[in-house]
Amino acid sequence: MIDQMTCKETFRRLDDFLDHQLSESECLLVQEHLEICAICAVEFKFEASIWSEVRAKLQHIIVPPNLREKVSLLLRETHCFEIDEE
Numbered sequence: 001m002i003d004q005m006t007c008k009e010t011f012r013r014l015d016d017f018l019d020h021q022l023s024e025s026e027c028l029l030v031q032e033h034l035e036i037c038a039i040c041a042v043e044f045k046f047e048a049s050i051w052s053e054v055r056a057k058l059q060h061i062i063v064p065p066n067l068r069e070k071v072s073l074l075l076r077e078t079h080c081f082e083i084d085e086e
């Protein structure tokens, strides 16, 4: 029995999921959540489309190491997906 991920947990892993940084089991959990949760599925599609654009544009440029986090933060702020930070 695999515990279902919460939206919050899924959202925290979304960037790493898109970046293929997750372990196989974490990847599966995210995928399972995206299949059952419309909110996260929409968010995932949104982030995935942004990321493919960003990647295409930055292909030939050296990307600062913290750019990914900055873009993620910006996306979260502008997209109003609320996460309760503990």
Ligand SMILES: [Zn+2]
Pocket: 006, 007, 008, 010, 033, 037, 038, 039, 040, 041
């Ligand atoms: Zn969700």
